[in-house]
Amino acid sequence: MFSNSHIGIDLGTANTLVYTKGKGLLIDEPTVVAVNTKTREIVAFGEEAKKMIGKTPTSIEVIRPLQDGVIADFDITTQLLKLIMQKAGKKLGTSLRKPTVIVCTPSGATSVERRAIQDAVRQSGAKDVQLMEEPVAAAIGAGLPVDEPVASMIVDIGGGTTEVGIISFGGVVASHTVKAAGDRMDEAIIHFVRKEYNVIIGEATAENIKMTIGHALVPHAVEQMQATGRDVVSGLPKTIHLSSTQIQGVLSESLETILEAIRATLETCPPELAGDIVDHGVILTGGGALLKDISEWLTQVIEVPVHLAPEPLQSVVIGTGKSFFVSDRKQKLAK
Numbered sequence: 140m141f142s143n144s145h146i147g148i149d150l151g152t153a154n155t156l157v158y159t160k161g162k163g164l165l166i167d168e169p170t171v172v173a174v175n176t177k178t179r180e181i182v183a184f185g186e187e188a189k190k191m192i193g194k195t196p197t198s199i200e201v202i203r204p205l206q207d208g209v210i211a212d213f214d215i216t217t218q219l220l221k222l223i224m225q226k227a228g229k230k231l232g233t234s235l236r237k238p239t240v241i242v243c244t245p246s247g248a249t250s251v252e253r254r255a256i257q258d259a260v261r262q263s264g265a266k267d268v269q270l271m272e273e274p275v276a277a278a279i280g281a282g283l284p285v286d287e288p289v290a291s292m293i294v295d296i297g298g299g300t301t302e303v304g305i306i307s308f309g310g311v312v313a314s315h316t317v318k319a320a321g322d323r324m325d326e327a328i329i330h331f332v333r334k335e336y337n338v339i340i341g342e343a344t345a346e347n348i349k350m351t352i353g354h355a356l357v358p359h360a361v362e363q364m365q366a367t368g369r370d371v372v373s374g375l376p377k378t379i380h381l382s383s384t385q386i387q388g389v390l391s392e393s394l395e396t397i398l399e400a401i402r403a404t405l406e407t408c409p410p411e412l413a414g415d416i417v418d419h420g421v422i423l424t425g426g427g428a429l430l431k432d433i434s435e436w437l438t439q440v441i442e443v444p445v446h447l448a449p450e451p452l453q454s455v456v457i458g459t460g461k462s463f464f465v466s467d468r469k470q471k472l473a474k
């Protein structure tokens with residue numbers, strides 16, 4: 140029976156979300172922690188820790204414990220999950236006692252990487268931990284008919300990875316994962332500003348530039364913005380002016396890599412399912428799907444309609460929460 144002690148977790152490179160079907164979204168925090176460098180204890184997490192990036196004294200280190208969709212620092216991830224479970228329990232008004240958890244893993248993760256995710260969630264207090272492939276969760280969360288003999292194609296553009304999956308009868312029929320997503324775009328902006336202006340900008344500034352004037356590769360009315368960093372030569376703060384045309388060029392390499400993954404997945408799609416994808420289109424999920432003009436650009440280049448999911452940042456976690464309900468219903472029908 141589904142209850143509030145059944146929770147879905149999207150443990151993402153950029154953001155961690157927790158969902159229960161009864162109460163909906165409980166947690167939506169950046170996957171970032173600030174750690175005391177001597178004791179290795181977490182002093183802040185989530186939004187509070189993200190605000191500290193690039194601004195801490197030497198006694199505090201800000202860490203992103205997941206990289207490319209998998210755990211890079213096991214102990215810190217376990218500590219972070221404990222804090223997240225506590226916060227989720229507070230939001231529910233009751234402590235989460237040994238919940239049953241469904242957590243997503245990238246479809247390209249190795250068995251060792253999957254086991255690490257399962258173990259970290261278990262050590263944070265879960266009784267039972269089930270793993271679910273991210274494209275399947277994203278498809279359920281986006282409201283696609285995954286249990287039917289109709290193929291759905293999902294492109295989930297996250298922070299560390301882009302997952303492309305074709306799903307039919309509740310399973311992944313074809314998939315590709317590439318390490319080109321939001322983080323790679325931010326890094327490309329940092330690199331460009333340093334090379335072009337001799338100015339070093341931080342991650343948060345680069346992400347803000349991408350979100351404000353970043354566009355996928357279609358013509359648009361040019362937008363401008365200012366950004367401040369440190370001049371490499373003088374060491375002094377310097378403000379520069381950037382245009383959306385410049386940033387569009389900077390993002391092109393990541394976008395082309397994502398396009399290659401979509402093409403490669405379509406090429407391995409069984410021919411019987413290709414018609415469904417042409418009829419129903421491709422659904423974009425993940426925060427990277429919010430990049431301006433990305434659906435229009437992909438529609439033009441793959442010649443298949445591409446649509447944005449209703450809540451792209453939440454599709455995966457909603458899918459994990461809903462999948463409890465689906466399996467609960469299946470069990471009832473089987474009785």
Ligand SMILES: Nc1ncnc2c1ncn2[C@@H]1O[C@H](COP(=O)(O)OP(=O)(O)OP(=O)(O)O)[C@@H](O)[C@H]1O
Nearest residue numbers: 151152153154297298299300321425426427429430
């Ligand atoms: N409006 C926007 N325009 C462009 N990118 C955006 C926008 N909003 C969020 N993003 C990007 O989306 C990414 C985070 O997306 P998401 O939360 O889906 O990733 P994640 O699930 O944590 O990562 P992964 O799936 O790789 O583990 C970040 O790189 C962020 O900069």
